[in-house]
Amino acid sequence: MIRLEHLTKVFGAPGSGVTAVNDVNFEVPAGEICVLLGPSGCGKTTTMKMINRLIEPTGGKVYIDGRDTDMIDPIQLRRSIGYVIQQIGLFPNKTVAENICVVPDLLGWDRKKSRARAAELLEMVAMEPASFMERYPKELSGGQQQRVGVIRALAADPPVMLMDEPFGALDPINREVIQDEFLRMQETLRKTIIFVSHDLDEAVKMADKIAIFRAGRLEQFSTPDRLLANPATPFIETFLGSDRTLKRLRLLRVAEAMLAEVDVVRREDPVEKAGELMRAKGYPAVLMLEPDGRPGGVVSGDVISGGQASARSGTCGDHAEPIRAAVPVEADLHSTVALMFTHDMPIMPCVDEDGQFQGAVTYRSIIKSLSIPETPA
Known part of the structure; x- marks a missing residue:
């Protein structure tokens, strides 16, 4: 000391x-x-x-x-x-x-x-x-x-x-x-x-x-x-x-901004389920999990709001885009935001060291994690 x-x-x-x-x-x-x-x-x-x-x-x-x-x-x-x-x-x-x-x-x-x-x-x-x-x-x-x-x-x-x-x-x-x-x-x-x-x-x-x-x-x-x-x-x-x-953002970990209880869909779910989740939860997109518990795709809001009738029918697997990136829960938010910008992902899956899904971060959850501490040290 x-x-x-x-x-x-x-x-x-x-x-x-x-x-x-x-x-x-x-x-x-x-x-x-x-x-x-x-x-x-x-x-x-x-x-x-x-x-x-x-x-x-x-x-x-x-x-x-x-x-x-x-x-x-x-x-x-x-x-x-x-x-x-x-x-x-x-x-x-x-x-x-x-x-x-x-x-x-x-x-x-x-x-x-x-x-x-x-x-x-x-x-x-x-x-x-x-x-x-x-x-x-x-x-x-x-x-x-x-x-x-x-x-x-x-x-x-x-x-x-x-x-x-x-x-x-x-x-x-x-x-x-x-x-x-x-x-x-x-x-x-x-x-x-x-x-x-x-x-x-x-x-x-x-x-x-x-x-x-x-x-x-x-x-x-x-x-x-x-x-x-x-x-x-x-x-x-x-x-x-x-x-x-x-x-x-360099000081905060993904775990501090992660939505741990985020709703997801499965490949066989009707795509409308993803739409219902977006409307009810305010998600910018919905993540799709594979049977092994790993992130497998994302159903975007563009698909749900698309003008074509086919966009509103079928399964989530039919419309999901591949996951372009995922972040470890121990990663910092600076690198996470950079990935979200780079891959245009408004929702980012968070995984453990084995690649298993743990939750998700969104721009909104990151902003919330940046709330100013109540008292200065």
């Missing part, structure tokens, strides 16, 4: 200096990622560097797991905290294994133990130890170097990590891959992380909590969902952008 109490930094002479961080208070529970976000010069990096005392506070306190960091030797403190920067900072004259083991070696770890740890971490980021342990940084791609920089911070198994725009220099594809790998590791490792970013989409994806700064002050501290739903000030509303509702 990291707790900041009245943390303040003034650069320059007392009374005439520049206040970079002004009376910041927040707490990050153990095992969570807190992203510090805000415009350039707002104090987010200075705040992060005061946690490991790379910058000494002018006032206030930082506590890590209840310990006042002022009472800890700065060198000892920094060796107990993982640190990742955008520029990576690998030693060019050291191998990948030696770079990863810098802190374990300083802490006096047995060489066999530290190299085993390096191999374990390389495997976690999909880099085969036998192929990469003895390479030098210049022999790695930019994305591979960034992976090594991240796992180097994990080598001594620190409970706390500080990350200063760690993925900012990567191209979008590599950044997305490494973000996903890091989140997968975090599910297991549960480190307490302060993460500086200038990218709102990255913050929404990575954070358990977001702290938005402006001119050295903490403007709002909240979960990503509540932040996007309830910006506390006009500045934050402007900073988040007019599309903040769309950004929330």
